[in-house]
């Protein structure tokens with residue numbers, strides 16, 4: 116990686132490059148990494164928009180593959196300088212089995228690490244999650260915490276369990292010798308709840324609001340604050356980390372960084388209304404319309420129904436005991452570690468992040484705009 120800044124020599128691999136965050140990372144790399152010669156985009160499902168990226172100066176190589184298949188991962192990693200491992204099964208609604216979530220998120224990450232070691236790739240950036248820390252099953256608030264804030268991280272749900280295990284594997288791999296004898300340098304980025312263009316849960320809320328005549332019903336107290344971060348800023352952090360890992364290996368290797376920006380601290384629903392409000396939706400109620408015990412009962416019934424119906428149909432409502440607990444527990448970060456370690460400043464202001472997201476919601480199918 117010691118080439119002059121102007122000469123494009125580097126080969127990057129982005130796993131999960133066709134997902135919500137992955138697409139933003141891919142586009143950001145093409146816009147803002149001048150040293151890039153080839154960008155490999157590895158995903159289980161390749162998107163058609165990749166085609167239009169192939170006409171630019173950087174060679175974009177689309178690789179259809181599965182992170183759970185070690186040989187496919189090794190073939191994609193071979194010859195790359197940096198791997199950004201973003202692929203993952205993001206499922207808190209019971210769409211996939213715990214076994215599948217573990218296989219993709221943990222075994223998949225192990226495959227990426229082993230591929231780096233076997234093929235001599237020295238730099239690995241892992242997309243972790245705030246969920247690695249919490250909220251924990253006890254519902255303890257994490258208020259304006261940073262990477263060093265003590266917090267009892269206790270999980271039961273397969274998704275946070277898998278992200279925590281995978282992050283641990285990545286951090287423990289820091290310093291292992293890759294083929295050729297150089298040390299592997301790894302670090303993990305922990306986004307809070309990501310929002311922005313392409314966000315599926317935001318789309319679901321918007322469609323739900325349209326179905327209810329432009330209304331959403333408050334389920335979470337406005338006092339519960341939920342950390343959110345704009346997808347463009349999360350992508351920018353990945354680009355910066357990947358760029359700085361070589362020069363600052365001693366400082367950054369084996370480290371974790373929360374992803375943050377200037378998005379305001381609000382409840383999950385009030386935050387969504389920053390975008391859905393200007394698109395014509397209203398949030399009904401200043402307090403939750405249903406008491407917590409009733410919501411918990413409904414969430415438990417949903418979980419029971421999901422289990423009963425599983426042989427016939429996949430029933431995956433937004434409300435389940437886990438999503439209710441996460442939405443009802445304050446989890447916000449306040450840190451400048453990324454700025455101190457690798458000079459991160461959000462690329463998009465809150466106003467710009469908001470405007471871009473509103474613009475995207477307004478362009479959604481079924482929108483009245």
Ligand SMILES: NC(=O)C1=CN([C@@H]2O[C@H](COP(=O)(O)OP(=O)(O)OC[C@H]3O[C@@H](n4cnc5c(N)ncnc54)[C@H](O)[C@@H]3O)[C@@H](O)[C@H]2O)C=CC1
Pocket residue numbers: 130131132133134135136137157158159160180181182183201202203204205219223242243244245278305306307308309310
């Ligand atoms: N969405 C969010 O709010 C947050 C997401 N994250 C993490 O960010 C990463 C990306 O998440 P999103 O973009 O939201 O999810 P996404 O579902 O939109 O993207 C994940 C991508 O990984 C790919 N993928 C899944 N299984 C694969 C496999 N076996 N082999 C190859 N590719 C596979 C999918 O096809 C998809 O394109 C994940 O690792 C997730 O845990 C972390 C914090 C918050």
Ligand SMILES: C[C@H](CCCC(C)(C)O)[C@H]1CC[C@H]2[C@@H]3[C@H](O)CC4=CC(=O)CC[C@]4(C)[C@H]3CC[C@]12C
Pocket residue numbers: 205207243244245246307308309316334335383433434435437438439441442
């Ligand atoms: C779906 C939840 C909101 C609905 C609550 C209801 C039914 C009571 O109205 C979402 C609330 C919090 C979200 C999660 C949070 O942002 C943290 C996450 C991090 C990740 O790594 C993956 C996604 C998620 C688990 C995210 C998922 C949706 C919520 C549970």
